[in-house]
Amino acid sequence: xxxxxxxxxxxxxxxxxxxxxxxxxxxxxxxxxxxxxxxxxxxxxxxxxxxxxxxxxxxxxxxxxxxxxxxxxxxxxxxxxxxxxxxxxxxxxxxxxxxxxxxxxxxxxxxxxxxxxxxxxxxxxxxxxxxxxxxxxxxxxxxxxxxxxxxxxxxxxxxxxxxxxxxxxxxxxxxxxxxxxxxxxxxxxxxxxxxxxxxxxxxxxxxxxxxxxxxxxxxxxxxxxxxxxxxxxxxxxxxxxxxxxxxxxxxxxxxxx
Amino acid sequence: xxxxxxxxxxxxxxxxxxxxxxxxxxxxxxxxxxxxxxxxxxxxxxxxxxxxxxxxxxxxxxxxxxxxxxxxxxxxxxxxxxxxxxxxxxxxxxxxxxxxxxxxxxxxxxxxxxxxxxxxxxxxxxxxxxxxxxxxxxxxxxxxxxxxxxxxxxxxxxxxxxxxxxxxxxxxxxxxxxxxxxxxxxxxxxxxxxxxxxxxxxxxxxxxxxxxxxxxxxxxxxxxxxxxxxxxxxxxxxxxxxxxxxxxxxxxxxxxxxxxxxxxxxxxxxxxxxxxxxxxxxxxxxxxxxxxxxxxxxxxxxxxxxxxx
Numbered sequence: 001x002x003x004x005x006x007x008x009x010x011x012x013x014x015x016x017x018x019x020x021x022x023x024x025x026x027x028x029x030x031x032x033x034x035x036x037x038x039x040x041x042x043x044x045x046x047x048x049x050x051x052x053x054x055x056x057x058x059x060x061x062x063x064x065x066x067x068x069x070x071x072x073x074x075x076x077x078x079x080x081x082x083x084x085x086x087x088x089x090x091x092x093x094x095x096x097x098x099x100x101x102x103x104x105x106x107x108x109x110x111x112x113x114x115x116x117x118x119x120x121x122x123x124x125x126x127x128x129x130x131x132x133x134x135x136x137x138x139x140x141x142x143x144x145x146x147x148x149x150x151x152x153x154x155x156x157x158x159x160x161x162x163x164x165x166x167x168x169x170x171x172x173x174x175x176x177x178x179x180x181x182x183x184x185x186x187x188x189x190x191x192x193x194x195x196x197x198x199x200x201x202x203x204x205x206x207x208x209x210x211x212x213x214x215x216x217x218x219x220x221x222x223x224x225x226x227x228x229x230x231x232x233x234x235x236x237x238x239x240x241x242x243x244x245x246x247x248x249x250x251x252x253x254x255x256x257x
Numbered sequence: 258x259x260x261x262x263x264x265x266x267x268x269x270x271x272x273x274x275x276x277x278x279x280x281x282x283x284x285x286x287x288x289x290x291x292x293x294x295x296x297x298x299x300x301x302x303x304x305x306x307x308x309x310x311x312x313x314x315x316x317x318x319x320x321x322x323x324x325x326x327x328x329x330x331x332x333x334x335x336x337x338x339x340x341x342x343x344x345x346x347x348x349x350x351x352x353x354x355x356x357x358x359x360x361x362x363x364x365x366x367x368x369x370x371x372x373x374x375x376x377x378x379x380x381x382x383x384x385x386x387x388x389x390x391x392x393x394x395x396x397x398x399x400x401x402x403x404x405x406x407x408x409x410x411x412x413x414x415x416x417x418x419x420x421x422x423x424x425x426x427x428x429x430x431x432x433x434x435x436x437x438x439x440x441x442x443x444x445x446x447x448x449x450x451x452x453x454x455x456x457x458x459x460x461x462x463x464x465x466x467x468x469x470x471x472x473x474x475x476x477x478x479x480x481x482x483x484x485x486x487x488x489x490x491x492x493x494x495x496x497x498x499x500x501x502x503x504x505x506x507x508x509x510x511x512x513x514x515x516x517x518x519x520x521x522x523x524x525x526x527x528x529x530x531x532x533x534x535x536x537x538x539x540x541x542x543x544x545x546x547x548x549x550x551x552x553x554x555x556x557x558x559x560x561x562x563x564x565x566x
Contacts, residue, residue, distance in 0.1 A: 064540035082550050085541055086524075102553055104540060105524055121554040124521060142555040143521035161521055162558045180557060181519070 015039065018047035022057075029054045033068075034061040041068055049074050064104070069097065075114075086123070089116055092133075105142070108135050111152065117225070124161065127154045130171065136225055143180065146173050149190060153221060163202065165192045165236075174218060176231055184236050193218060193233040201236070208237035258418045259445040260287030261430075261525075262537040263506040264546065265411035265513040265564050270299065271533070274399070274407030277414045279545040280537055281395035287538060288418035291429035292398045293390030295441035295508055298409040300385040303344060303359040304438070307380040308332065308371065311352040312425045313392045315376070325352060328374050332356075335370050349402050353380075355387070365436035369464070378427065378466050383439030385409070385510060390429040410566045411513050413506050415443040427467040434479030435464060439510040442478065444471035445538060446503030446523045454499070474505055492516045492561045506536065514563035521558035528553045534564045 006012060019040045022031035029048045033041045041059065048054040049072060058079040062068055066085035069078055075094040083101030093112035102120035106128055113132040124142030127135040131151040140158030149168040156173075162180035165173055169188040178196035185202025192205075193214070214235055222230045248256065262280040264273060273296055281292055298305075310325045329346070336343055341360040348354045360367065368379045381388035387407075391398045395416065399405060415430035422428040434440035448454070451470040454477060459465065463476045474495065481491035492507060492514055504523040507514050515536055517525060526540045528551050535543045540553055556562060 064544050066539075066541070083540060083553070085539060101550055102540070104526070120552060123524065123526070123555050140554060143558055159557075161555075162519070 016043050018043040020044070020047070022048055024048070024052065024054065027054060028056040028058075030058040030060065032060045033065070034063060038065050038067055041065070042070065045069055045072070045078070049076050062101075064102075066104070069095075083120065092116075102139070103137075111135065113152075115225075121158070122156075126156075127152070130154070134221070134225065136227070140177065145175075146171070149173070155221060155225065155227065157227065159196065162199075165190070165205075166202070168192075172217065174221065174233065184238070186242065187238045189238055192236040194236065195231040195233050198234075198236075204239045204242045205236055206239040208235040210235050258287045259420075259430075260284035260416040260538040260542070261413070261443045261445045261504070261506055262415075262535075262542050263411070263413040263443075263508070263513050263515070264533060264535045265566055266533050267564075267566065268532045270408045270410055272405075272407070273297075273409045273412040274404035276546050277412045278395045278399040278404060280535075280542040281414045281416050283542045283545040284416050284537065284539055285394045288416035289394060290419045290424045291390060291392045291417045291426070292395045293388065293415045293417070293429045293431050293443070294398070294404060294412060295381065295386060295388045295414070295431040295433075295443070296404070296407055296409050296412045297385045297439075297508065297510065298387065298407060300510065301357070302384075303357055304341075304382060304384060305387055306356045306358070306371075306382045307349075307353070307388050308356065309353045309378050309380055309426055311376050312427060313350075313352065314425055315352070322351065328377060329354065331374050332371050332377065335374070336360075336367070339367055339370060341367065349389070350391070353391075353402075364438055365462075368436045372464070372466075379433070379435070381433040381441065382436075383510065386433070386439040386441060386508075388431055388433055388441055390415075390426055390431070392424065392426070392429075411508060413441065413443045413508050413513070415445075421447060421470050422468040428469045430469075430471055432467075432469075432472045432475040434475040435466075437479040437483065440475065440479050440482070440507070442471065442475040442505055442507045444474055444503055444505040446505075446518070447501045448473055448499055448503060449501040450499065451501075470501075471505075474499065474503075474507070478507055488512055488514050489561055489563045492563070496559055496561065504538075512563055512565045514561065515556065516561045517556055517558055519559045525556055526553050527556055527562075529564075 022029045056077045062082045064083045064085045067087045071091045073093040078097045080099045084103045086104040090109040097116045099118045105123035106125045109128045111130040111133045116135045118137045121139035122137045122141040129148040134153045136155045143161035144163045146154045147166045149171045151171045154173045159177035160179045163182045165184040168190045174193045176195040181200045182202035184205030341358040344357040389402045430443045431441040448470040478491045502522040504517045527536045
């Protein structure tokens with residue numbers, strides 16, 4: 001492990017220089033993260049993607065460290081050979097990521113586009129506030145999956161915890177297993193498909209009518225990501241009973257009155 | 258924020274002292290104020306009691322050392338008076354010590370009598386439980402109290418970021434479930450009906466040494482178990498009766514359990530294998546003990562799980 005240096009205030013000294021430890025083979029690169037700090041791992045990844053123009057990077061031994069592979073705004077392929085801690089893969093726009101392990105809380109937060117596939121389980125707040133892209137978790141997820149989701153698709157092959165789809169505004173979720181209490185609580189819009197049992201629905205979340213478009217969407221996603229046969233799913237949408245919007249600006253309201 | 262960790266061996270003794278230190282040190286960023294351990298060594302016939310005579314940040318006046326000495330002798334005298342046969346007393350620091358003794362009377366009477374000496378707190382009392390807590394990170398506390406060589410079957414630990422009460426040993430976890438032998442708790446979160454429960458439990462004769470909300474859980478569980486509930490039952494009741502956000506780990510002489518509230522607002526990562534079960538606020542702490550890729554998951558909201566050694 002690198003020795004950390006501290007500045008006069010006792011804060012860790014910022015050293016953003018990449019360690020240049022990766023082995024580069026044409027368009028592919030690989031490096032071992034075991035002895036690197038979080039900052040060094042991210043610096044090395046950014047160097048490879050942005051400076052060297054590598055489009056296929058493998059990170060070995062991530063060791064469940066937090067905040068890895070954050071803010072990559074480039075189409076590329078990233079393979080994480082192990083588990084991530086909290087806040088992994090946040091703010092990404094473009095990469096296709098494969099995590100061969102588990103992710104902790106707040107994985108993939110605010111993703112704009114791209115594909116993230118997690119082989120193991122995920123913690124709570126998975127895919128919070130994503131705006132686009134697909135996030136697929138092969139295992140189970142914790143609570144509040146896709147909270148504040150504004151687009152994109154979240155697919156969970158296992159069970160999900162409580163408040164799944166809390167306050168979601170757009171986008172879709174497919175939960176193949178069971179879900180906990182408060183499914184789709186206070187959702188504004190969007191669609192949640194559930195394969196298993198729903199322990200309870202949240203405020204203003206109601207069963208929706210299944211259409212041809214739903215079948216087409218689910219089958220397409222399962223086919224693209226090779227997730228096997230499509231299970232029997234139930235659809236949930238917003239009941240729009242909490243909508244109390246006044247669409248007029250104050251000045252316009254005066255005119256109407 | 259705080260970080261909690263627990264480990265229980267399923268095939269005999271491990272070096273839990275050093276393992277818990279590694280787990281807690283890796284979570285130092287979750288709470289640098291104080292670190293605490295509840296370690297279960299091999300059970301003995303007699304009792305082991307951990308006592309602090311003063312807090313780590315009690316002002317060191319000119320008379321401090323003399324006072325500590327006097328208070329220690331007074332505790333020895335009181336133990337003898339209650340019929341306890343003291344086998345050994347070992348100093349851990351200049352304000353904390355460990356006593357081994359044989360005793361067959363009422364534990365509450367003994368704890369109350371010892372704590373009646375000014376400034377004294379019984380940190381733990383039991384046949385195998387030893388609670389060690391002090392200011393600083395895990396490595397500091399571990400080297401101060403020489404925990405590296407300590408073997409045992411299960412342990413819990415806590416790194417504290419003080420939010421609800423002072424940075425001192427009284428506010429540090431784990432909490433012993435006074436006056437019940439061998440029960441301890443670590444907690445991450447906030448309890449919002451703390452004052453109600455504190456008043457209720459005080460009326461039924463329990464004492465509270467700190468202003469820390471987490472102390473409630475230990476005493477609450479102990480009271481439930483004294484009423485006849487088993488550990489799992491008591492923990493399930495706590496999910497209904499305690500308000501707030503919490504994830505806590507409770508240990509008894511032969512079991513370790515976790516409970517997570519309905520909101521699931523505080524994290525816990527769980528690893529179960531044939532030889533051990535390890536759980537912590539972050540996977541990075543479990544990796545400090547099991548240094549390879551492992552399959553872990555987060556228990557769901559409202560879940561209670563118990564493992565026995």
